[in-house]
Structure formats: structure tokens, C-alpha cells
Amino acid sequence: MKEKLKYGVDAPSVPILYIGVGLIVLIVGILALAGVITHYNGAGWTLAYGIFMIAGGLTFIHTSLRGKFVIWKNLLSGFKIKRNSKVIDLGCGHGAVMLEMAKHLDQNGKITGVDLWRSQDQSNNSVDATKKNLVAANLSVPTELVTADMRDLPFKASQFDYAVTSFAVHNIKPRADREKALAEAYRVLKKDGKLLLVDTGSKHKEYIQKLQELGMHDITMNQAGFNGWWSGP
Numbered sequence: 001m002k003e004k005l006k007y008g009v010d011a012p013s014v015p016i017l018y019i020g021v022g023l024i025v026l027i028v029g030i031l032a033l034a035g036v037i038t039h040y041n042g043a044g045w046t047l048a049y050g051i052f053m054i055a056g057g058l059t060f061i062h063t064s065l066r067g068k069f070v071i072w073k074n075l076l077s078g079f080k081i082k083r084n085s086k087v088i089d090l091g092c093g094h095g096a097v098m099l100e101m102a103k104h105l106d107q108n109g110k111i112t113g114v115d116l117w118r119s120q121d122q123s124n125n126s127v128d129a130t131k132k133n134l135v136a137a138n139l140s141v142p143t144e145l146v147t148a149d150m151r152d153l154p155f156k157a158s159q160f161d162y163a164v165t166s167f168a169v170h171n172i173k174p175r176a177d178r179e180k181a182l183a184e185a186y187r188v189l190k191k192d193g194k195l196l197l198v199d200t201g202s203k204h205k206e207y208i209q210k211l212q213e214l215g216m217h218d219i220t221m222n223q224a225g226f227n228g229w230w231s232g233p
């Protein structure tokens with residue numbers, strides 16, 4: 001029987017907080033509406049706020065468990081990826097993007113996943129969990145997992161055809177450190193290599209500015225739509 005792959009939930013404390021607060025607020029609203037809580041006029045708004053919070057939490061979970069996979073499937077299918085490409089996934093987590101990329105490569109390619117396995121960024125995050133997914137997927141393309149910081153990659157320059165990174169760079173703080181990560185991605189890419197960066201929208205101007213400074217000029221930016229909503233647009 002095929003083993004089910006486990007990907008964890010991104011930033012698990014966020015949907016727990018949204019749904020937890022939403023439920024409490026919703027109950028207060030229902031009690032106020034039912035007259036159990038008296039001398040309170042805001043039952044309607046309270047109910048609406050509770051529903052809004054719960055919807056935000058559910059949207060977050062949708063993006064983490066489904067939306068992000070659709071984004072990468074669509075993104076990668078838009079490129080003519082050579083089957084012998086060498087790929088690095090920066091902040092690979094449970095390997096969601098490595099596994100999607102693997103569909104485009106053969107045994108002459110290679111995918112290297114790099115991560116620090118931070119469980120606040122993805123639940124049950126560990127090199128062993130990712131290794132288990134890669135083994136269970138029975139890939140023909142060779143893969144490697146490296147525990148390293150994407151701000152200081154243990155690789156020589158100009159090694160990779162693609163650097164991919166999925167909802168990972170925004171986790172690095174402050175801005176100067178995110179810029180270090182982009183500079184490292186640029187350093188390890190071959191001259192004609194491509195960086196595919198998918199992240200929360202709030203930092204897109206910062207990323208574009210840094211990539212231009214590094215010498216990348218052929219830059220395209222797309223909105224992911226509902227599949228990329230984390231609680232909201």
C-alpha cells in the first residue's frame with residue numbers, strides 16, 4: 001500500500017490562534033444573542049467577528065495543505081525544465097516542492113533540500129520526517145537533505161540550475177538577513193540559473209530591489225490568488 005506523505009502545517013500557532021479566538025468570540029456572540037449574557041448590545045458584531053476569525057484560520061490551513069501545492073504545480077509546469085537540472089530548495093521543510101520538482105527531472109538531475117527544521121515554521125519539522133517522505137515517494141531523481149542556514153550555504157558558487165524557495169524567506173528576520181539569503185541563492189545559481197521564490201506578498205518590493213542589486217534583471221512577479229491567502233489576501 002502507498003504510504004501517505006506528511007507535510008505538516010505551516011506556522012501552526014497562527015491557525016490555532018485564529019480558530020481558538022474565533023470560537024470563543026462566536027460562543028460569546030451566541031450567548032449574547034440567546035440572552036444568557038445580558039446588558040450587551042454587540043451580539044451581531046461579535047458573531048461576525050468570530051466567523052471572520054474562524055474563516056481566516058481555515059483559509060490559512062487551506063493554503064498550507066492544498067493551495068501552496070497548486071501554486072507550485074502551476075508554477076513549475078510553466079517552465080521547460082531540463083530533466084538533468086540541479087535544483088536547490090531553500091527552506092524545504094517536509095519536501096513539498098522537492099517532490100513536485102521531482103516530477104520534472106530524471107536520474108541525471110538532483111534536488112538538494114536545505115533547512116534548519118524550525119517547528120515554529122512548520123509542524124513536526126525534522127530531517128527524518130522529510131527523509132521519510134522522499135523515501136516513501138520512491139523517486140527516480142537523486143535527492144539530498146542538508147541541515148544548513150540559507151543565509152550561509154555550504155555550497156560552492158554556480159552549482160545549481162534552479163533555486164526554489166517556498167514560503168521560507170519571510171521567516172528570516174531582520175531584512176538584512178533575508179537579503180543575505182537572497183544573495184546566497186544568487187551565488188549558488190549558475191549564470192543562466194533561475195530563482196523561483198514563492199512567499200507571502202508583504203515583502204515583494206524588498207525582494208525585487210535586492211535581486212536587482214545582485215544583478216538579476218529578468219524578474220517576473222505574479223499574484224497567487226486565493227491559493228496563496230494566509231488568513232486573508
Ligand SMILES: C[S@@+](CC[C@H](N)C(=O)[O-])C[C@H]1O[C@@H](n2cnc3c(N)ncnc32)[C@H](O)[C@@H]1O
Pocket residue numbers: 010011068090091092093094095096097114115116117118119121122125148149150151165166167168169171172
Ligand atoms: C513555512 S515553512 C515552508 C516549508 C516548505 N518550503 C514548504 O513550502 O512546505 C518555512 C521553512 O523554512 C525553514 N527556515 C526558516 N529559516 C531558515 C533558515 N535561515 N535557513 C534554512 N531554513 C530556514 C523552516 O525551518 C521551515 O522548514
